[in-house]
Amino acid sequence: MAKLTVKALESLAPRQKPYEVRDDAEPGLWVCVLPSGLRSFVWRYRFHNKTKKLTIGPVGLAEARRMARDARNLRDDGTDPALAKRAQRVAKAEQARQLEREIKKLPEQDDVETVIAAFIERHCEPKLRTGQAVARVLRKDVAGPWKGRRLSEITRADVHELLDGLIDRGAPVQANRLLSYLNKLCRWAVSRGIVAHNPCDGIGKPSQEKSRDRVLDxxxxxxxxxxxxxxxxxxxxxxxxxxxxxxxxxxxxxxxxxxxxxxxxxxxxxxxxxxxxxxxxxxxxxxxxxxxxxxxxxxxxxxxxxxxxxxxxxxxxxxxxxxxxxxxxxxxxxxxxxxxxxxxxxxxxxxxxxxxxxxxxxxxxxxxxxxxxxxxxxxxxxxxxxxxxxxxxxxxxxxxxxxxxxxxxxxxxxxxxxxx
Missing domain, CATH: 1.10.443.10 (Intergrase catalytic core)
Structure with a gap:
């Protein structure tokens, strides 16, 4: 068959069995026509006195010829194109697996525990009792119940549920403190672009505190x-x-x-x-x-x-x-x-x-x-x-x-x- 053209390629009708047509414009390049009508290119070549085949795939005619020329250059430089393609495929697969492992190992940017850890590191001075108290409350009463959750998915209802739990335990004042600390955390996360909104917005103190005025005589x-x-x-x-x-x-x-x-x-x-x-x-x-x-x-x-x-x-x-x-x-x-x-x-x-x-x-x-x-x-x-x-x-x-x-x-x- 003479040099293939795009029109000639499109005119190749499928048969009951696969068949191949040579492209005389590019030595060794063949197109395989499958019963489904799919047209897939291959390049046949000799390497170390052995006949071999490189599958190019269902690409356009011009792309198939370019890939065939690249493969020939590899062969002329002493590299088996089929083995090079296989090695590249293995490397990509390993790269994908490594990336998947890293993704599993690294939490989301707005993972609750990650955000809390970053906030504590930057804003809770360990030498101050107040800093220690804030860190302790956030780790125990927020990171604990919300472990594995993303801060961007936390809703106002989730915050109310957290506060109600403390009130039901008989710690209404602690619920107020928790809301204050959580609000600061979320405002900081919004300011850093970690999340788009603060789920504490619009939530008032869950309990009324009495101002202490006890003086010992x-x-x-x-x-x-x-x-x-x-x-x-x-x-x-x-x-x-x-x-x-x-x-x-x-x-x-x-x-x-x-x-x-x-x-x-x-x-x-x-x-x-x-x-x-x-x-x-x-x-x-x-x-x-x-x-x-x-x-x-x-x-x-x-x-x-x-x-x-x-x-x-x-x-x-x-x-x-x-x-x-x-x-x-x-x-x-x-x-x-x-x-x-x-x-x-x-x-x-x-x-x-x-x-x-x-x-x-x-x-x-x-x-x-x-x-x-x-x-x-x-x-x-x-x-x-x-x-x-x-x-x-x-x-x-x-x-x-x-x-x-x-x-x-x-x-x-x-x-x-x-x-x-």
Whole structure:
């Protein structure tokens, strides 16, 4: 047959059995016409004195001729075209299998666990209790229930179901915290282009929280001070230092000796341990200095003031609080005082400073608040440290605590109880 043309190729009618037609324009190129009407090209050649065939497939005439020429060039360069094609096919198959393995190994970009892990790494500082709390809640209460799910598929109904579960467990306040943390996570994911929408949008707090205003009076502070003494190391000095300084529990419990200058009666809490990320210098009353000087020094690389291992700060505040309550009841002639929390000691110190005459802006400096009197423009331009005023206020508070917790004061209180 002469040189094939496109028209001649299309005119090849199918038969009951496959048949081949040679293309004289390209030596070795044949077209095979199948009973189905399919036209598939092959190139026949000799390699190392053996007749071989390379299947080109159902392509156009021009493409078949080009592929036949490429195959001839390979053969002339000493490569068997059929073996090269087989090797290429095997390589592609292995590449596809490798890609499939990688896809299975790598989660989707918006996989809930992946998004949470990235958020925690970038926004939850491990040294801060707040960062640890956010990470713990997201891992336990979000990544756990939504394991294997994509954040883009999470709906508002899913969020409500998550929150309802906490409320049904009797943790309404925790449900509020979870919504807050989850909302921050989702807003961050939207801002990064990981997901298109925030499923928390339009969801209000699942429960109403009561603002805490519990303040321990002098009698109650005396009981807590004395009850803490029953615990011994390390919770007795921690509780007492909380009362004397009005600082946060984590700031006291995780303090290091290098932060204290007892000669200057100053406690400098570094920014990384402070909620507002600002260096906070707390004047120490003589009572606080005496307490610190009487503490045992545990030699360790951690330099922690309150530690039982030498490596980590103390834990077990919940149990310590229960033990204090038991001791308070005994000291109070079998009567328990109204419910209180360790954080209430900070509020009680602030209230006590006010009753002793300290002004509001001085109290806020002691507590290291950046809201209230130091919010907005005032906070930007007000650079006076109020160090002297803070020292005077805390010294007066220290004297007051010493007075109400002295043996004489305790004896008078017990006498009043008996007479009553």
């Amino acid at each position: 002098d009698h109650e502070l005396r009981l807590v001070w004395r009850a803490a003494g029953e615990l011994g190391w390390p919770f007795a000095p921690i509780i007492r230092l909380l009362i004397l300084t009005g600082q946060r529990k984590s700031e006291v419990a995780e303090a290091t000796w290098s932060e204290f200058d007892l000669d200057a009666r100053a406690w400098r809490i570094p920014p990384e341990r402070v909620k507002n990320k600002r260096l906070h210098t707390v004047p120490l009353s003589p009572q606080a200095v005496a307490l610190l000087k009487n503490l045992p020094r545990i030699q360790s690389a951690s330099d922690l003031v309150f530690t039982t291992t030498g490596k980590t700060s103390v834990s077990g505040f919940s149990r310590a609080k229960r033990n204090i309550d038991v001791a308070v009841k005994v000291l109070n002639a079998g009567t328990q005082i109204p419910a209180w929390t360790i954080h209430d000691l900070r509020r009680s110190a602030a209230s006590g400073l006010a009753k002793n005459g300290a002004e509001l802006h001085v109290i806020e400096r002691v507590l290291n608040h950046v809201s209230g009197a130091f919010a907005g423009v005032v906070g930007v331009y007000q650079r006076h440290t109020f160090a002297d005023e803070m020292r005077a206020a805390l010294d007066a508070w220290g004297r007051h605590i010493e007075q109400i917790t002295s043996e004489k004061a305790a004896g008078d209180a017990e006498l009043d109880t008996v007479e009553a």
